[in-house]
Amino acid sequence: MRTHSWLFPLLLVAFVGCSKSGGEGSGPSAVTLLNVSYDPTRELYVDVNAAFSKHWEATHQQKVTIKQSHGGSGKQARAVIDGLDADVVTLALAYDVDMLADKASLIPEGWQKRLANNSAPYTSTIVFVVRKGNPKGIRDWDDLVRDGVSVITPNPKTSGGARWNYLAAWGHALRKPGGTEQSARAFVESLFRHVPVLDSGARGATTTFAERGLGDVLIAWENEAFLLTDEVGKERFEIVVPSTSIVAEPPVTVVDRNVDKRGTRAVAEAYLQFLYSEEGQRLVAKHHYRPRSEEVAQKDGARFPKLALFTIDEVFGGWRKAQSAHFDDGGVFDSIYVPQAR
Amino acid sequence: MATHARRHVLPGFKLSLGFTWTYVGLLVLIPLSSLFLKTFSLTWPQFWETVTAPRALAAYRLSFGASFVAALANVVFGLLVAWVLVRYRFPGRSFVESLVDLPFALPTAVAGLTLTTLFSSKGWYGQHLEALGFKVAYSSVGVAVALTFIGLPFVVRTVQPVLEDIDADVEEAAATLGATPTQTFTRVLFPAILPALLSGFTLAFARALGEYGSVVFISGNMPLRTEIVPLLIVTKLEQYDYAGATAIAVVMLVASFLLLLIVNVLQRWSHRRLEARPGA
Numbered sequence: 001m002r003t004h005s006w007l008f009p010l011l012l013v014a015f016v017g018c019s020k021s022g023g024e025g026s027g028p029s030a031v032t033l034l035n036v037s038y039d040p041t042r043e044l045y046v047d048v049n050a051a052f053s054k055h056w057e058a059t060h061q062q063k064v065t066i067k068q069s070h071g072g073s074g075k076q077a078r079a080v081i082d083g084l085d086a087d088v089v090t091l092a093l094a095y096d097v098d099m100l101a102d103k104a105s106l107i108p109e110g111w112q113k114r115l116a117n118n119s120a121p122y123t124s125t126i127v128f129v130v131r132k133g134n135p136k137g138i139r140d141w142d143d144l145v146r147d148g149v150s151v152i153t154p155n156p157k158t159s160g161g162a163r164w165n166y167l168a169a170w171g172h173a174l175r176k177p178g179g180t181e182q183s184a185r186a187f188v189e190s191l192f193r194h195v196p197v198l199d200s201g202a203r204g205a206t207t208t209f210a211e212r213g214l215g216d217v218l219i220a221w222e223n224e225a226f227l228l229t230d231e232v233g234k235e236r237f238e239i240v241v242p243s244t245s246i247v248a249e250p251p252v253t254v255v256d257r258n259v260d261k262r263g264t265r266a267v268a269e270a271y272l273q274f275l276y277s278e279e280g281q282r283l284v285a286k287h288h289y290r291p292r293s294e295e296v297a298q299k300d301g302a303r304f305p306k307l308a309l310f311t312i313d314e315v316f317g318g319w320r321k322a323q324s325a326h327f328d329d330g331g332v333f334d335s336i337y338v339p340q341a342r
Numbered sequence: 343m344a345t346h347a348r349r350h351v352l353p354g355f356k357l358s359l360g361f362t363w364t365y366v367g368l369l370v371l372i373p374l375s376s377l378f379l380k381t382f383s384l385t386w387p388q389f390w391e392t393v394t395a396p397r398a399l400a401a402y403r404l405s406f407g408a409s410f411v412a413a414l415a416n417v418v419f420g421l422l423v424a425w426v427l428v429r430y431r432f433p434g435r436s437f438v439e440s441l442v443d444l445p446f447a448l449p450t451a452v453a454g455l456t457l458t459t460l461f462s463s464k465g466w467y468g469q470h471l472e473a474l475g476f477k478v479a480y481s482s483v484g485v486a487v488a489l490t491f492i493g494l495p496f497v498v499r500t501v502q503p504v505l506e507d508i509d510a511d512v513e514e515a516a517a518t519l520g521a522t523p524t525q526t527f528t529r530v531l532f533p534a535i536l537p538a539l540l541s542g543f544t545l546a547f548a549r550a551l552g553e554y555g556s557v558v559f560i561s562g563n564m565p566l567r568t569e570i571v572p573l574l575i576v577t578k579l580e581q582y583d584y585a586g587a588t589a590i591a592v593v594m595l596v597a598s599f600l601l602l603l604i605v606n607v608l609q610r611w612s613h614r615r616l617e618a619r620p621g622a
Contacts, residue, residue, distance in 0.1 A: 074580040099582050155563050157577045197480050197562040200573065204559065207455070213464040328581050329395070337565045 030063040031267055036086035038073040038160065038250070039203060040224055044287040045090070051283060052274045056267065064267055072201055073160035080106065080255065087259050087268040090252040092160040094118070094312075095319035097251050106257045118313075120249035121275035122289035125309060126168035128240040129209065129218040129225045136216045140242045141172040144217060145190045152215035154205040155198035156327055162202065163327060165219040168246040170326075171315045175244060189336045210237070221248060223288035226303075244308040246315075374595065380588040392589045397565055398574060402593070404482055405571040409550035412489035416546045417539055420497025427498070428505040446495050450555030457488055458559040480562030485570065488556040493546030500542035504535050536612045544605040551598055 035045060049066040056064045069076065069084070073092035080086045081104045091097055100106040112119045130138050136149055144151050154162035166188065173179055173187035197214065199205040202224060209218035210232055217240075220228070229237045252272050259265040274280045281291040285300045297304065316322035326332045381389060392398065427439055445453065461468045461479040471478055478484045508531065516526040554572040561568040571594055578587035 072580075074582075078579060078582070103582060155577075157565075158563070158573070158580050160580075198564055200558045200563055200576070208462075212459060212462040214462060323581075329578075329583070329586070334397075334565075 031264060032065045032067060033087040033264060033268055033271060034067045034085055035088050035090060036069045036076050036080055036084060037090040038076060038092040039070050041090060042070050047283045051279055052271055085258050086255050087264050088252060088254050088272055092250050093319060094251045095323045096160060097253055098320060106255050107253055111253045112251060115272060116276060117292050118249055119251045119253055121252060122284040122291055124222045124248045124289050125245045126165050126219060127222045127225050129220055129228055129237050130240050132236050132238055134238055138217050138240055141169060145194060149194055150196055150215045151194045151217050152205050152209040153195055153219040154202050155200055156333055158200045159202055161221060164246060164248045167312060167316060167322060171246050171310050172244050192336055226288035241305045241307055247309045247311050377588050377591055381585060381592050383585045384589055389589050392586045393593045398590055400566045401569050401571045401574045404485060405551060408482060408485040408489055409547050411486045412493050412550050413543050413547035415490045416493045416497045417543050420494055420542060421501055424498045424501040424505055428502060442498050443495050445492050450492060453491055454488060454556035454559035457491060479560050482568055484560040485557055485568060488560045489550035489553055492553055492556055493550050496545035496549060497542035501535055501538045504538040508534055533616055537609050540605060540609045540612060544602060548598060548602060
């Protein structure tokens with residue numbers, strides 16, 4: 001019976017080895033794509049996927065099924081880096097997509113130039129949600145740091161969305177007449193002194209504000225703010241659009257290494273192009289993202305108020321710089337936080 | 343007993359040993375050692391700087407402190423719950439019995455959301471507690487509350503069978519020999535349940551150390567104040583700082599292992615003491 005002690009591990013290894021070689025069942029008549037996205041785009045892509053499948057089947061006589069995966073943007077990027085077979089990624093910030101190039105060479109460095117508008121087919125911006133009637137009279141960024149105002153925003157260290165919030169506040173202070181790096185820092189520092197809770201994600205912050213009734217104002221993406229007021233309660237919340245804010249550009253890209261391995265490049269690229277088509281842009285607007293197409297935007301203009309917008313490239317020199325200066329360990333956000341705790 | 347040691351219900355010691363090593367190896371040893379491998383990309387000073395950063399130190403303090411408090415609370419109240427469940431028959435007993443296991447089954451995020459809703463300053467408990475000057479949600483107290491919640495079943499379920507094994511006549515015998523109720527408890531009952539209590543404590547403590555879902559909601563995640571170690575690890579991962587994340591994870595791993603080891607030794611010692619007692 002001596003043999004038995006090593007037989008089992010051997011069988012196990014053999015078994016594991018076998019199960020790897022199967023699969024790859026998609027014939028030419030049907031194809032599946034995996035779109036790895038972040039949390040608030042779930043409903044948007046349900047619609048986009050249905051419309052694209054129809055479009056592709058009509059033009060190419062091929063059935064296409066698109067699977068969706070949602071989660072925190074950074075978490076999703078890490079899953080792809082660690083081997084999740086995404087054909088396309090549609091994430092919350094370019095920094096997360098950059099990491100697909102940096103950490104795993106899944107895509108080329110210059111990926112953001114491959115599609116129009118910085119590879120972001122839709123945008124959003126950062127706005128405020130206040131309680132009905134706006135009891136604290138919040139109109140603009142500077143009202144957030146008044147005495148007695150409590151602000152809800154998630155932790156920029158754990159939430160990609162919160163990083164946009166933070167950068168919007170910084171950019172506002174910097175671009176103000178007489179604004180300097182110092183004054184921007186001072187503004188953001190006092191802003192975070194008005195934040196009683198740092199939720200780990202954007203939806204968590206929304207829950208804190210809407211369900212638990214904490215805070216006077218929620219800093220949120222415009223599309224999330226619409227979702228909250230439309231679907232949770234127009235009679236409870238109001239959207240306040242500040243005078244200036246940042247253009248939040250959630251980028252999309254094909255994951256080259258995966259589509260080439262799976263032979264899905266053509267359909268994956270068509271899928272992303274579809275987001276820029278008129279139909280795609282209409283769906284985008286329907287889900288409260290700002291469309292890139294002027295025509296579609298005009299039709300929906302009433303919903304997307306005009307404000308002075310700046311991009312991350314203009315003010316911060318791109319995501320990589322913003323990330324390392326502000327959010328990495330030892331960055332500005334850490335130094336804003338460290339002194340006030342004992 | 344020793345003479346029967348060679349007779350086993352399940353045949354094949356070597357097969358089962360092989361299985362044990364493979365299973366534990368594949369599921370525990372290899373994943374955990376890959377954790378160590380990942381940290382090797384850091385130099386020693388980098389490692390040291392990462393794991394002793396003020397934020398990391400504050401997080402260890404909170405994680406270990408709150409877990410300890412929670413496990414201790416569970417020892418006291420879990421023992422009471424187990425005692426009542428074993429010794430008394432009352433209407434709704436089987437309902438309470440099944441409620442005890444609920445924290446096991448409940449996704450911890452659900453627990454976290456529920457507790458936060460209750461304890462936040464607008465919640466049912468929270469508004470009254472805050473009127474009395476206690477801030478629970480978004481403070482370290484809230485962390486301890488969440489960890490107590492998820493740890494409760496461990497103490498109850500380890501102590502319960504032991505209590506069931508102690509016959510009531512042991513207490514009666516103690517009483518006939520003139521023991522006061524306190525003496526009966528401290529000299530007769532408590533030593534018998536101490537090993538089980540210790541294992542319950544260890545399990546609750548260990549579970550609390552790794553807890554994430556329920557705590558991120560109630561803690562408020564304020565760096566240096568209410569940030570737990572698992573959140574710090576997630577924060578590092580959000581920056582794609584894999585080595586930094588694993589460095590902190592390694593510290594947790596080693597610390598947890600040492601703690602479990604100490605409690606195991608304590609447990610064995612209390613077992614031996616129990617067995618050495620005259621008449622036991």
